[in-house]
Amino acid sequence: MKRDKAYYMISVVSKRFQVHPQTLRLYEREGLLKPSRTEGNTRLYSDEDLDRLARILRLTRDLGVNLAGVEVILKMREVIEKMEKDFNDLLRSVRDEVRKREQETHEHSSRALVKSSPARVIPIKKG
8 A cells, every 4th residue: 555645435435426335345345346454454445446436336327237247347448458558568669679770770871881872662552
């Protein structure tokens, strides 16, 4: 638990979202929410927990999704977010490699005895 983050007790969260505290405990038992705990075992909800709770309530209240469906949707969302992160990391790595090779090519050509002009790209018209 980080000290610089805001945390909320179950009573504050239940009032804010108009949810019975037992509902929040149920979401925790079902694995949908994972609030932090104090040494005295008091539940503390972070801003991330509140965002997740808002998502859960939107799915259950507005869209009529049951808790099993909510679990599947949230897990799929986590998988998609991880895939996006992995893809962005890969893309960043490829861009870095392309820049590195372009720089190496530029350095190599600047040391060449015979200078060559850059290749000319000829557009191909389709249709």
